Amino acid sequence: MTNTNATPDSPVLDRLLTGYQRFRETGWAPHRDRWAALKEGQQPEVMVIACSDSRVDPSQIFDVDPGEIFVVRNVAALVPPFETTPGHHGVSAALEFAVQVLKVKEIMVMGHGMCGGCKAALTQAMHGNEPGRGGFIANWISLLDEARAPVAAAHGIEGREAERAMELAAVRVSLDNLMTFPCVNSKVKAGTLRLRGAFFPIADGVLHILDESTGEFAPFAG
Structure with missing residues (x-):
C-alpha cells in the first residue's frame, strides 16, 4: 500500500x-x-526501567504484548534517590504510579552493554559543560559519581572491562536508590514487591540476571 x-x-x-x-x-x-x-x-505486573538507547527496547527483548510491562527509559537506566525538593521528577512520578496505582509486583532495572551514559559517567567527559551542551547529561549521570570511584580505581576509565564494570555498577545504584522510596521499601519488606537487576550486553544477545545471593550477574539459562 x-x-x-x-x-x-x-x-x-x-x-x-x-x-x-x-x-x-x-x-x-x-x-x-x-x-x-x-x-x-492497563494491569501490567512488571515495571522495567531501561536505557533510552535505541538498541535495547524492553518490549522487543522480552517479546511481550501491549499492556504486559510498564516501561520507563532514560539515560543509563537510572533511578534517582527519593527526594522531595521542587523539580520535575519524571522517573519518581512513573515509579510512584507503577507501585501505588498499578501495583506492579516486580521492578526490573535493565542495564546494557556499550552504554554511552555509563561511559560518560566513567570518563566524566561531560563535566563542566553548560546545560544544552552536555550539562544536562553531566548532571544526570552524576548519580553514578560515588559508584565510579571504585570502578576507576580497579579498572581505570578506558576500555571495555572498565565500561562493563561501570554498566553493572549503574544497575546496582538504581536498585539501591529504589529502596530509598518509602512506597517501594515498605512493599519489598512486606513481600508484595520484588526488585531485580538485569543486563543485556547487545553483542551476544544473552540476558544476564543479578543473583541476589551472590550479588553477581549471571547469564540466564532458560
Whole structure:
C-alpha cells in the first residue's frame, strides 16, 4: 500500500509510516480483542526501567504484548534517590504510579552493554559543560559519581572491562536508590514487591540476571 502522507524528502518519516502500516496489518488487526480489552485500562505486573538507547527496547527483548510491562527509559537506566525538593521528577512520578496505582509486583532495572551514559559517567567527559551542551547529561549521570570511584580505581576509565564494570555498577545504584522510596521499601519488606537487576550486553544477545545471593550477574539459562 502506497503511503500518500509521507513527503518525498522525508525518508525517515516514510520508514516510520511504513512500519506503522505493517503494525496495522500484523500487530493490530490480528489482535483486536487484546487492544479492545486495553481500552478498559492497563494491569501490567512488571515495571522495567531501561536505557533510552535505541538498541535495547524492553518490549522487543522480552517479546511481550501491549499492556504486559510498564516501561520507563532514560539515560543509563537510572533511578534517582527519593527526594522531595521542587523539580520535575519524571522517573519518581512513573515509579510512584507503577507501585501505588498499578501495583506492579516486580521492578526490573535493565542495564546494557556499550552504554554511552555509563561511559560518560566513567570518563566524566561531560563535566563542566553548560546545560544544552552536555550539562544536562553531566548532571544526570552524576548519580553514578560515588559508584565510579571504585570502578576507576580497579579498572581505570578506558576500555571495555572498565565500561562493563561501570554498566553493572549503574544497575546496582538504581536498585539501591529504589529502596530509598518509602512506597517501594515498605512493599519489598512486606513481600508484595520484588526488585531485580538485569543486563543485556547487545553483542551476544544473552540476558544476564543479578543473583541476589551472590550479588553477581549471571547469564540466564532458560
